[in-house]
Amino acid sequence: MLIQSSLKKCFPLYCVLKVPNAGLKCASKKGLILQSVSQDVYQNLALEDWIHDNMDLENRQVLFLWRNSSTVVIGRHQNPWQECNLAFMRQKGIKLARRRSGGGTVYHDPGNINLTFFTNRKKYERMENLKLVVKALKSLRPEIDVQATDRYDLLLNGNVKISGTAAKLGRTVAYHHCTLLCGVDKFVLSAVLKSPYSRIKSNATPSVPALVKNLFEEDPTLTCEMLMDAIAEEYASHHQISNHIVLINPADETEFPGIHMKARELKSWDWLYGKTPKFSTSTSFNIGQEQSCLEVKINMEVKSGKIETCSIDVPQFWLPLAMCDELKEHLIGSKFCPGETTAVTTALLRTCTDCKLHSKWSILCEKIVTLM
Numbered sequence: 001m002l003i004q005s006s007l008k009k010c011f012p013l014y015c016v017l018k019v020p021n022a023g024l025k026c027a028s029k030k031g032l033i034l035q036s037v038s039q040d041v042y043q044n045l046a047l048e049d050w051i052h053d054n055m056d057l058e059n060r061q062v063l064f065l066w067r068n069s070s071t072v073v074i075g076r077h078q079n080p081w082q083e084c085n086l087a088f089m090r091q092k093g094i095k096l097a098r099r100r101s102g103g104g105t106v107y108h109d110p111g112n113i114n115l116t117f118f119t120n121r122k123k124y125e126r127m128e129n130l131k132l133v134v135k136a137l138k139s140l141r142p143e144i145d146v147q148a149t150d151r152y153d154l155l156l157n158g159n160v161k162i163s164g165t166a167a168k169l170g171r172t173v174a175y176h177h178c179t180l181l182c183g184v185d186k187f188v189l190s191a192v193l194k195s196p197y198s199r200i201k202s203n204a205t206p207s208v209p210a211l212v213k214n215l216f217e218e219d220p221t222l223t224c225e226m227l228m229d230a231i232a233e234e235y236a237s238h239h240q241i242s243n244h245i246v247l248i249n250p251a252d253e254t255e256f257p258g259i260h261m262k263a264r265e266l267k268s269w270d271w272l273y274g275k276t277p278k279f280s281t282s283t284s285f286n287i288g289q290e291q292s293c294l295e296v297k298i299n300m301e302v303k304s305g306k307i308e309t310c311s312i313d314v315p316q317f318w319l320p321l322a323m324c325d326e327l328k329e330h331l332i333g334s335k336f337c338p339g340e341t342t343a344v345t346t347a348l349l350r351t352c353t354d355c356k357l358h359s360k361w362s363i364l365c366e367k368i369v370t371l372m
């Protein structure tokens with residue numbers, strides 16, 4: 001429920017008030033607490049970018065609170081094929097996002113809160129931010145056992161992770177963002193973070209898997225709203241600023257000029273997949289041949305998300321070398337993705353009039369698509 005800012009006077013100092021967008025212009029010069037009304041990961045990441053690029057963070061600190069619909073968020077230098085189950089995500093409508101900060105892969109849904117702490121470079125202090133979150137949790141549930149680790153995770157009861165951290169350091173400004181697992185779907189979390197590809201070689205940053213727990217499992221009476229409000233209150237009190245949470249809509253181009261373009265870039269194939277560090281993948285599978293089995297080996301090198309080299313090793317008596325070469329030639333230069341590969345191989349299959357060879361080529365093409 002939105003409360004008019006004129007009601008502010010009626011509330012005690014650190015009771016959180018929520019005001020719509022208009023509050024941004026007249027907001028405190030020293031510090032600001034923003035909360036997104038959108039659960040679209042690309043819009044929210046675009047808003048992070050927008051704040052980073054456009055707001056005066058030299059003399060002002062900003063806390064941004066946001067949640068997303070089902071999404072896997074990979075780090076800036078990661079390989080999505082290596083980190084998650086893309087086929088499962090496509091099937092379930094789970095989004096993929098690549099953030100601008102480094103680090104590992106996490107799963108978001110509305111049961112996960114994200115907190116972004118913007119400061120100037122000098123004031124960038126991840127441990128201080130995490131201590132603030134712990135203090136907020138303790139203000140709600142004094143008995144809760146949450147501690148920050150030296151890799152800036154938050155652990156519950158000393159052994160299960162409830163928060164992961166990443167950061168982006170600019171020349172003059174910086175942000176630290178972290179998650180807070182409140183009530184995410186843990187079955188989906190573990191299913192999406194399991195990659196089906198075991199044979200990818202790359203220098204991409206690997207994630208550090210951990211046992212996770214939701215805060216709601218510890219205390220089912222907590223809610224995301226309660227937790228966000230408690231963190232906002234603690235932030236306001238710590239920075240001695242107004243306890244208003246300004247509700248903002250990252251889809252509002254008038255308020256945030258240029259934000260649509262930022263969101264479009266974050267959603268693009270070139271950013272999501274094309275930014276993957278170069279990798280190679282190898283696979284082998286068997287094809288039933290009358291009473292026996294034939295082994296097929298495929299190796300590919302993928303650069304900027306596109307197939308750079310490709311080798312397909314099948315016995316020549318099964319498929320003539322020339323046909324293998326033709327398939328390879330068509331694949332090289334195309335995107336390492338099921339859509340484009342299906343289009344390429346379908347066009348190629350149309351050129352084959354020999355029924356038997358067509359079906360063999362087709363088996364091969366189908367297998368290649370499942371690799372993606």
Ligand SMILES: Nc1ncnc2c1ncn2[C@@H]1O[C@H](COP(=O)(O)OC(=O)CCCC[C@@H]2CCSS2)[C@@H](O)[C@H]1O
Pocket residue numbers: 073099103104105106107108112114115161162163164165166177178179180181189193206207208209210211212
């Ligand atoms: N939502 C969430 N929160 C905490 N931990 C998680 C989550 N999802 C998965 N995991 C666990 O963390 C590891 C990966 O840990 P790892 O340490 O490799 O990576 C991170 O923690 C990155 C945190 C990024 C935070 C950003 C803040 C705003 S946008 S995303 C994964 O394999 C799971 O075991």
